[in-house]
Amino acid sequence: MKITSATIYPLSIPLIEPMKMSREMVVDAKTVLLCLSDEEGRTGWGEASVAPLMTGETLASLVGSIQYLVEQAKSWDWVEPKEFARDFAKILYGNASAKSCFEMxxxxxxxxKQSLPLWRYLRQTNNLPDIENSTPIPLLRMLGGSFDKELADAKSFRSLGFRHWKIKIGSLSLKEDLQRVEILSNLLEGDVVSVDANGAMSLSDAIQFCESKEASKLAFAEQLIAADLSIEDFVLLKKRSPIPIGLDESIHGEPEIEEFIKAKALDGASLKLIKTGGVLPAFKAAQILLDKHLQMNLACKVAETSLSGAATASIGFAIGNVPWGFSMSNQYLQFDICDQPLVAKQGHLDASQLSANGIGVIPNTDRVKSAIAKGHTVIQC
Ligand SMILES: [Mg+2]
Structure with a gap:
């Protein structure tokens, strides 16, 4: 398979409402779409979003890395997906997000070309029996904004069938966060309710949070402390916490998963394609976690379009089990880039939405062009 041309689209798509994280306020999806054409006239699409605090990428750096990767790769013959990651490493060190976009x-x-939906290819290539349909994946809904808004959203989305939740914490005082968490946990009793501090808590606050009765109903607490703290700090937090500990910013791929499993420092992890370097490494990471009887969630960065959502969901459909849910972030966008965006049905994503061959989502080029980020242009390679 040869690449005959490539087009890179640096996008900015506004969110329906700003999303407040502990260390940043996200107002738009800064994401890059890549369209490749092959020698038989097919087009294939990839996507990766910027995440300055998670991968170190900005829109300009991500576009630069993708352009470099694609220009170098155009003369190559791309035959076996299992070799892709090794081949990318021969061209460019690191840069997992750019590699993820290209791999997608x-x-x-x-x-x-194989006439297969991506999720069924993932089963086939991992020696899992072929199936026509897969179990719907539970979608994880983030709660944010004013406390009244969080309560209203929790009620309205629950009535739509959502049962997996993430409460962003770490930007208020510990006491205020505990109060919010207790009220929301009681309101959503029986559901999978989690918190995510994006590493904003001190170790002592994190331990106090986990030991507090207000947090006792949580299904897990994600990345309470900063990823650059020592492994001993993570081990201590895990030892002291009565609630399961999830990690996100600390886990980029297989080496960290192995390290944290060995140290007994986690109960599960959040997997994002921009961290692992693509679908195939993320699938392997998910299998390692589940084989060790640990939990995982699949996540898109806030926010990515249906394209990245579909590629990430393919891992869940292939495995058939996403215990901590799937954070599909196109639900927070003012508009999507395809004519038929992925949508929740009863709080779940259904595999029938990805029944087309390939990733299963085809961007509408006019919509894509309408979302080019200010100060950027479409790049032809
Ligand atoms: Mg997270």
Whole structure:
């Protein structure tokens, strides 16, 4: 499979409402779409979003890395997806997000050529029996904004079938966060309710949070302390916490998963393609976690479009089990880039939405062009 041309689209898509994290306020999705054409006239699409505090990428740096990768790769023959990561490493060190974007577009082409939906290819290539349909994946809904808004959203989205929740914490005082968490946990009793501090808590506050009765109904607490703290701090937090500990910013791929499993410092992890370097490494990471009887959630960065959502969901449909839910972030966008965006049905994503060959989502080029980020242009390679 040869790449004959490539187009890179740096996008900015406004969120329906700003999303407050502990260390940043996200107002738009800064995301990059890549469209590859092969020698037989197919087109394949990839996507990766910027995450300055998670991967260190900005829109300009991500576009630069993708352009470099694609220009170098155009003369190559792309035959076996299992070799893609090794081949990318021969071109560019690190840069997991750019590699994820490129891998996604190559996989879209490859699985279209194989006449298979991506999720079914993932089963086939991992020696899992082929199935026509898979279990719906539970979608995880983030709660944010004013406390009244969080309560109203919790009630309205619960009535729509959502049962997995994430409460962003770490920007208020410990006492205020505990009060919010207790009220929301009681309101959503029986559901999978989690918190995420994006590393904003001190170790002592994190331990106090986990030991507090107000937090006792949580299904897990994600990345309470900063990823650059020592492994001993994570081990201590895990030892002291009566509630399960999830990690996100600390886990970029297989090496960290192995390290934290060995140290007994986690109960589960959040997997994002921009961290692992693509679908295939993320699938492997998910399998390692589940084989060790640990939990995982699948997540898009806030926010990515249906394209990245579909590629990430393919891992869940292939495995058939996403115990901590799937954070599909196109639900927070003012508009999506395809004519038929992925949508929640009873709080779940259904595999029937990804029944087309390839990734299963085809961007509408006019919509994509309408979302080019200010100060950026479409790049032809
Ligand atoms: Mg997180």
């Amino acid at each position: 577009a190559l996989l879209d082409l490859f699985t279209q």
